[in-house]
Amino acid sequence: MTPNLTYVATVGVLFAAGVTLLLERSLTRILMGVILLSNGVNLLILMGGRAGGAPIVGVTPQERMSDPLPQAMILTAIVITLGMTAFLLALAYRNWLLVGHDEVQDDAEDRRIARLAERDEGPAAIDDENGDGAGPPARRGEVTEPP
């Protein structure tokens, strides 16, 4: 098979834009990055089969049909992306509701271990830290449930 350069370029740009957004901290942007990436991946899979007429027996003669297998795979992928989009949107909304923005924060536990490493302490120090009442950070801006 010879590669279709139009597809190649489109896949490249979709990946580039998608990854750029994925590295952001705003959940909405990350979600848009995911969608762009999925579009790019779908196109990438599509390239695995040849183009042609609709793969329907009786409509297109078999030798002119496009490859149906990548299409079946992409079809499931499209709908999965829909489910994932819905989930991430709900996540972004929930995050906004709880803390007033939809940004992905640094992992608090990882930061704590990094602080231990800076102070040259062992893992036992975490127990001491908890003992001082410096437990998990309280959730800020918790919206009370309306009656």
Add this chain to the structure above:
Amino acid sequence: MSAPDLVLGAQGALLLVVVHALAAVAAPLLVRLLGRRALYALAAAPFAALAWALAHTGQIHAGTAVAGTYPWVPRLGLEFAVHVGALGWLMVVLVGGIGALVLAYSARYFAPDEDGLGRFAAVFVAFAGAMLGLVICDNLLVLYVFWELTTVFSYLLIGHDPARRANRVGAMQALLVTTLGGLAMLAGFIMLGQRAGTYQWSQIAQMPPGGGYLTVALLLILAGALSKSAIFPFSFWLPAAMAAPTPVSAYLHAAAMVKAGVFLAALMTPAFGELNVWRAVLLTAGTITMLLGGWAALRQHDAKLLLAYGTVSQLGLLMAVFGAGSRDAALAGAAMLLAHALFKAALFLVVGIVDRSAGTRDLRELSGLGRAAPWLAAVAALAAASMAGVPPMAGFVGKEAAFEALLHGSGVDRVVLAGLVLGSALTVAYALRLLWGLFAGKPGVIATRPRRAGWAFVGPAALLAVAGPVVGVSAPAVGGMLAGYADAVPGTGAPYRLALWHGFTPALGLSLLALAAGSAVYLLAGRLAGRVRLPIDGARVYDRVMEGVGRLAVEVTGATQRGSLPFYLGVILLALVVLPGGMMLADRPWLRPWRAWDTPVQAVAAAGVIIAAIFAARALRRLTAMILVGVTGYGIAVLFVLHGAPDLALTQFLVETVTLVMFVLVLRRLPAKFSRRPIRAGRRGRVAIGVAVGAVAAGMAYAATSARQAPPISVAFPELSVSYGGGGNIVNVTLVDIRAWDTMGEISVLVAAATGVASLIFRGAGALRRRRGSPPAARASGTGTWLITAPDPGTRPQSIILQVVARLLFHTIVLFSVYLLLSGHNAPGGGFAAGLVCGLALTVRYLAGDRAELNAAAPIDAGAVLGTGLFVSVGTGAVAMLLGGQVLQSALLDFHLPVLGHVHLVTSVFFDIGVYLIVVGLVLDILRSLGAEMDRQQEPADDVSTKEAV
């Protein structure tokens, strides 16, 4: 098979392990019903093991092992192979007999309202079962499994009171040390087994491998044995394990578990006893341990710790004796094994009684207990005499046999003998120290007034103590039993026989020397104590290592896990660029031929996608970004059309539309612009990574497509699709038939995602009812409007045109979706597209009215729709299986109906109906969550703000 055959022999032994397991499971319930008396009932399990062993006494004495093999995982060489010879028989007697006695003792040791008694009983019985399995099994891998089970149960028993730090630390030390050794041992077992071609010890012992290979394997195995038996340099875990309740110390850390290492050494001595590496390790480690342990025991004030160090010392003695590797030494070792289990368990039980009745076990605080509790003192004296090797005790018989065996050995053996005599002197000294400390009246110390200990409490200890002289007196008979094991070890000269009296031999002289020297050491020890410290302290090394591991983990984690998720992602992506990207460049794919497009129209659509994607990445407003992302989606749909994929195009158009609606629903709640990043410096880095990944992806697309040479497997699909799937639309048939399993997985993901969405949005009281979507009764009066419900004009602007369109088109669209669903087998459509169309119809109703209108249009729980869909899909697959076909296999049915005429039905349509329902359920769930519920959550806040404005 008759009943006696079942409970006797190898089957009976396996059955006993099962009985222990069942008893362990039942233990918590029994304890809840009967309180601590349940322990008496549970003692029946180890007692049955003792009875089993005694029933086979004749057979073992005749020299016939109890053996049998039952396959478990044949391909791994795993089988339940039972092989109980004289050594195994001895161990079963000890494990069963002492287990039953200690359980009976525990029924008095623990308070009636002891916390966690049910768990203790369960773990204790389970331990007895694991120990039993360990000593009866012949397969090394199965032995390893039981070995580690005893470690785990020991961990749980030491940690009986997890609130105390000493228990937690002790349990963890014992677990780590013995597990580490156990892993080494497993490696050694595998080396042995792979070389021998079998894991059955009875067969490996016949033809042991040789050379350096064997040396490595043996060293690994010995690491396991030495760590399990607390031999130097692993000794430190045993004293720390004394945090456990005393019955645990008596059983696990004196009689049973710590003997596992000795048992393993004894088991392998007949095969390896003459190898230098075997002798060197066991003799050296054993002798050092005996001396260090004995010396440390002299310096303890806690009676339990004294016994613990004494146990360490005696285990060293046992290892050294078995390590000598001669027939007589093996006999002596077996006798010592028996004697030690009896006297050490008895002594631990006595210390437990003292602890419970006097309230302390500190030797400095007890005084005059001998007068207050003479029977207890007598029991202790009997056991301690056996420990010290006073005739006519079992300990004397065993120790004299050991001296005798080493006297006739090589020069090395003589050196070891000197060490053991010295060690025995120390044993005498700490035995005296224990007795004096526990029971003597001390000047200046207030006399202890103990509570009376009942016969049921003292009885088990007394039985064990009395067994000492009984075994000693009947030494010839015991020796006859144990000779069955010892005779397997090659020896020279006339075989030694166990007896109380051999005449005036050098060995007797050594025994007397040890007794005399020990008494002297005891008298002098008061002055020596505290002056000499051990040069190497294993516990300190352990602490250092643990601290170092913890520090290393913190440093590594701190250096690699800085907490920033984009950073982690960036690292992963860079790896993608460098490794697969580099490999791709090395392949130089650009040398292969290419073409610009299939049709030039593709380039137009692609240009739209590219431009939209670039601007989407740069957009600052959420709405702009959303629309641009949508444009790329529609552009891709156009590409699908041009590619010849109508199903894909249809689905992509529909999904893109639903996505847009979702975005609008959520984004109306979020700020219009993306939050300004405080640091914009990272932007260039992100773009750079993005461009690099894009380049690699494009390169892969190019390389993968141009590298393809084989014809696609889908050339067979058209034929398969018609003949097996019964449909012309190959993509749809692929989804519901050829690759239906994939679809099954996918719709499960959809159900999970929908549930996740709902659980993120629906919160608080009444969430479940609201998710079901029962319409509010008050607003359900639709007079003079186009919709069923009258939207509240205050909440959102009205569009009469939208309402008219929604009203007119809704049923038509739903009907069209059903058409798409049913025709999908032969034309573009199918469950996914049809479900999305129906979902869009619902969306229009919701947008035109509000959530009450949505509830009126679909008065049903989205979860129920999802569940029904999954049930229908899975059910279709299951029915095919029940009818004798494969899961998800389709059947073609052609029949005639009165009105419709000829009907061609493919059963996979039911699968597709399930898919349809799930997609409808997903969209409905999204509308209820991101639409209706978010509306509701906003409303009270709006009300408050308007009121405040007024």
